[in-house]
Amino acid sequence: MASSSPTSLTGSDHSDADHVSLEISHLPDGESERQNEPVITLNSEECLDDQKLTRIPSLKPSPSVHITMDSHLSPGNRTNASQVNAENTCLVDEAWENLTKSVVFYKGKPIGTLAALDPSADALNYNQVFVRDFVPSGLAYLMKPQPEPEIVKNFLLKTLYLQGWEKRIDNFTLGEGVMPASFKIQYDSHRGKDTLEADFGGSAIGRVAPVDSGFWWIILLMSYTKCTRDRTLSEMAEMQRGMRLILNLCLADGFHTFPTLLCADGCSMIDRRMGIYGYSIEIQALFFFALRCARQMLKPESGGKELIERIDKRVTALSYHIRTYFWLDFTQLNNIYRYRTEEYSHTAVNKFNVIPDSIPDWVFDFMPLRGGYFVGNVSPARMDFRWFLVGNCIAILSSLATPQQATAIMDLLEERWEDLIGEMPLKIVYPALEGHQWRIVTGCDPKNTRWSYHNGGSWPVLLWLLTAACIKCGRPQIAKRAIELVEQRISKDGWPEYYDGKTGRYIGKQARKYQTWSIAGYLVAKMMIENPSNLLMISLEDDKKIAKPRLTRSLSWTC
Ligand code: GLC
Helix, strand or coil, X not given: CHHHCCCCCCCXXXXXXXXXXXXXXXXXXXXXXXCCCEEEEEECCCXXXXXCEEEECXXXXXXXXXXXXXXHHCHHHHHHHHHHHHHHXXXXXXXXXXXXXXXXXXXXXXXXXXXXXXXCCCCCCCCCEEHHHHXXXXXXXXXXXXXXXXXXXXXXXXXXXXXXXXXXXXXXXXXXXXXXXXXXEEEECCCCEEEEEEECCCCCCCCCCCHHHHHHHHHHHHHHHHHHCCCXXXXXXXXXXXXXXXXXXXXXXXXXXXXXXXXXXXXXXXXXXXXXXXXXXXXXXXXXXXXXXXXXXXXXXXXXXXXXXXXXXHHHHHXXXXXXXXXXXXXXXXXXXXXXXXCCCCCCCCCCCCCHHXXXXXXXXXXXXXXXEEEEEEXXXXXXXXXXXXXXXXXXXXXXXXXXXXXXXXXXHHHCHHHHCCCCCCECEECCCCHHHHHHHHCCCCCCCCCECCEECXXXXXXXXXXXXXXXXXXXXXXXHHHHHHHHHCCCCCCCCCEEXXXXXXXXXXXXXXXXXXXXXXXXXXXXXXXHHHHHHHXXXXXXCCCCCCCCCCHHHHC
């Protein structure tokens, strides 16, 4: 258990009793295809979901995952198992120790965690608190057996304060709602005190505002509220205003013909040019998730009511669009392969005039008969067929993916384990761009060479997202297997930021060591496996009111 956390930030008055309770029960006959299997029922009186009671399918072995934790527990392996357990407890302790070291204090209060604490490399901007990087750190503090929500509260308030700054890059003023990518504490020797300095994209390599920051901020506010059951923070007038400002940026009227959000390259975790401009799945899934979280926290006062109505309409349109046009499985791939082009009028089947010749060869081999995923990007005459892990996992957690789509994504992970997980979890994107494509799409980026960094590198931080998605789908064995892989190497390798190579065998060329989100991501994954009710903090159930599109079916839809 991670209860061995040696660390504690300043006094939390939060007790275990505040936590969600967990019961094992059985579904009534006929209620599910998985009749008579135990389900874990999560009770949370003040769960922000519409439903007061949330059900998570039972933790079920998946046939195509050959190694399970149980295999360690066969009689011949007992000694081995206790040795592994002891090693893993040490690993958890070590992770907490490192996470604690990364905590940043401002005026005596913990307000975030540094991106990395690598003594062997130039700090660059890794000595800052990144909004997206703090999410797994914050979740780790919320999911501890004795939660320490204070750091999360301070972080949310401090970033809200930074949002209030006038944000200028050269002579151009950014939108009011933009949240910082990162911030740091500077000692002002003139004034003799610490001051905050924030980056809204002006200093980042891509010089692009972080669209994901605002969404993660809203999502983390929901996690905080669910964990503490304390609505006073989210109901503060300033917090409500902060949410409204973020949403106003994304819900503004414009020339759009799609409900998706048009974004520049480099505006999210992949913060360099990688051909994700347009309507990247990561941003669309985070947008959807943030809209649904805000929907639960916004109060009708001060313009909130009108915003709630806009959210409802957008959520419906967005889910239809993504579930229909971004979805790819064997059947859909075959449909696209046979598409007619140049269809005019609203009756067109090939809505975006995707030319079949633009389907890359690798997709035909990669696509299993069982499984499917949301592709990276869809816009006129363009489908980016690459697999992106963040977007697909967030789609599961936010219930943007229908239950059948979520199952198919899990099937794909099993079927394509070598490609998507390999020796070190997890591929941020698959496959890598090489040669001519790498030159024109990345602009010859030497950091994003093939199978490195954002271009097909493997990122241990993503373990927490995978674990959450697996638990939600009732397939924790997939996550356990990935966790085991991480545990074999990560500490010996010094908790790197990312790994390189087709199977993720090598420590990343320019990877920082002691990267905080690699550490926090591992802790969150462990705490969710140990206590699946932690999932509630970061997941939303399917909203039955959202209309379902009619979809084609592949093999995985029938199981
Ligand atoms: C890299 C990553 C970015 C992360 C930052 C700090 O730039 O691409 O996603 O936020 O490092 O860890």
